[in-house]
Amino acid sequence: MSTEHTVRSFDEELKTLVKTVLRMGGLAEAQLANAVQALVRRDSDLAGRVVSGDGRIDAIEQEINDFAIRMLALRQPMADDLRGIVGALKISSDLERIGDYASNVGKRTLVLNQLAPVKPVTTIPTMARLVQDMVKDTLDAYVERDLDKAVMAWSRDDEVDELYTSLFRELVTYMMEDPRTITACTHLMFIAKNIERIGDHATNIAETVHYLVSGNPLRAARPKGSGQGEFGDTLDDIQELNR
């Protein structure tokens, strides 16, 4: 009886943990969406709200850490249950970074709004939409414990890297054509990099989900090292030589 009670209540705690991770994920998704919208619309109010909203995500991460550590200490879980807790810790750490990157996009948008607009960079919203889908799909895969969905989201990181590479080249061209756009373009470059990094963290989450559900890592055929697409083919050759 007492055992059954402990078991049920451990499951409830695990559910609470998953729900809190999802709440954090929802906030991170919203922060990213708002940051990109603020950028596209040159909306400093919204950008400011993104920047000041990051603290909420950090607070939830702390909550998850404390809760998970308490569970580890009091429940002494094994195997699957232990993976569930460690997985929540890993995912919340990735979500915290996603929140940081979104907030950084907000900060840079505030700066960009004080400069003359650069010609419309449509690749950034396209990239952002792709990354938003990845974040959403990996979180769905997490709650549904859906291996296929995790792998599918994971494999899209290549597309993000390709968009980032073409955007990087586009921005270098703009800067060369009109040096007055250099400051704005460097901020756009860092914004694109931030979004590309969010894609990497979504990839991490997909890997964690894979590990949680299957017990095996999804590392072997990782789409891209650390998303350094702007180096082009030459670097791949150089790296090949160094292997």
Added chain:
Amino acid sequence: MSTEHTVRSFDEELKTLVKTVLRMGGLAEAQLANAVQALVRRDSDLAGRVVSGDGRIDAIEQEINDFAIRMLALRQPMADDLRGIVGALKISSDLERIGDYASNVGKRTLVLNQLAPVKPVTTIPTMARLVQDMVKDTLDAYVERDLDKAVMAWSRDDEVDELYTSLFRELVTYMMEDPRTITACTHLMFIAKNIERIGDHATNIAETVHYLVSGNPLRAARPKGSGQGEFGDTLDDIQELNR
């Protein structure tokens, strides 16, 4: 008797864990030092070795994760011991990121070495030396459980951010003066950003050491949000309004 044996052998396991974290830290320090040396000397061989050397750091992180999770599962530690294990996990995750950033500096150096040299950017090695000291000091603080040393290293992140800001401005000026340097300068900008981010991770490690030794967080007066020094004063004002 049996209890004493368990206790002693748990302590031994903790020591092994700390030693492995330190080995990982030593590698990360070496990777950073080599990456900066490769950049300064335009040494592509060395840069290539940095890039290909990152896998070793990742492998040690995996080792630490596995070992720590096994300890959590089998030993069911409480309080101090639990903090020791969670702390090792956190620090190894920061060291893994430091390794990634060093490897990225290596990759960008390979690209830079195929372009004409930009005028000597002396600020980068200065920044790197400061960040290397921070990493070294936080690892010393970790092994010596030295609170003062951790706080001292932690407080130096402001200097790094200042150097980064001045470097950012310097590079924008170079690009405006001579648009042919734009590609090289953007890589130097990302290199500087990588080094600045390594400083942030050293700051994280100092915070973890503080938590490990004192049981209390060192978050309240964090030197800088996420090191966005290049935004200048205007942004601080805007952020102030949004608080």
